[in-house]
Amino acid sequence: MTQSADTGNIRLLLADDQDLVRGGLSALLSLEPDLQVVAQVGRGDQVLAAVQDHRPDVALVDIEMPGIDGITAVQRIQEAGLSCRCLIVTTFGRPGYLRRAMDAGAYGFVVKDTPAEQLAQMVRRVAAGQRVVDPVLAAESLAGSTNPLTLREQEVLRSAAGGGSVKEIAAAVHLSQGTVRNHLSAIIGKLNARNRHDAARQAAENGWI
Incomplete structure (x- = not known):
């Protein structure tokens, strides 16, 4: 109490x-x-x-x-x-x-x-x-639009927003590099982004990460 x-x-x-x-x-x-x-x-x-x-x-x-x-x-x-x-x-x-x-x-x-x-x-x-x-x-x-990213994709994109390499992102989120690449590809596709940096910018502006 x-x-x-x-x-x-x-x-x-x-x-x-x-x-x-x-x-x-x-x-x-x-x-x-x-x-x-x-x-x-x-x-x-x-x-x-x-x-x-x-x-x-x-x-x-x-x-x-x-x-x-x-x-x-x-x-x-x-x-x-x-x-x-x-x-x-x-x-x-x-x-x-x-x-x-x-x-x-x-x-x-x-x-x-x-x-x-x-x-x-x-x-x-x-x-x-x-x-x-x-x-x-x-x-x-x-x-507003609903967040299209899964929780795992949000985690990967938050790490990617720091500008690290795929290897560094993989280590940070405890996934293989191949899985991280797959997640980043899915994220870019969902957001119709130019690249992962553009995806991170869009997600941050919408408050999704």
């Missing part, structure tokens, strides 16, 4: 790689009498440990961070069976990111230019077990 049951406060973890953003969010949310920032981290691979150590009720998580991305961090919290609920707060309001985040177990998805009062209310709703999504993004997600 979190300490908020005793204090009446909703305990928050802020995860964002930009110090100014974390500081601004902390200052704004701390003005609310029922919200308490108990921890801040700047890397995705620090989120799980911070949740385990500080037991926040809600984690506000950015997507693009060093270590691992915020969506993967959310998934690890869920897999660990922790009671913390996650709210994605990001600059990158892409429909593909929204779908991936909700599939990973996030309770909400909002963009960083959300007014402070509205964000605080969303935090309260997430803490209460409700799901909140930026309405514009929700509409775009429903209207």
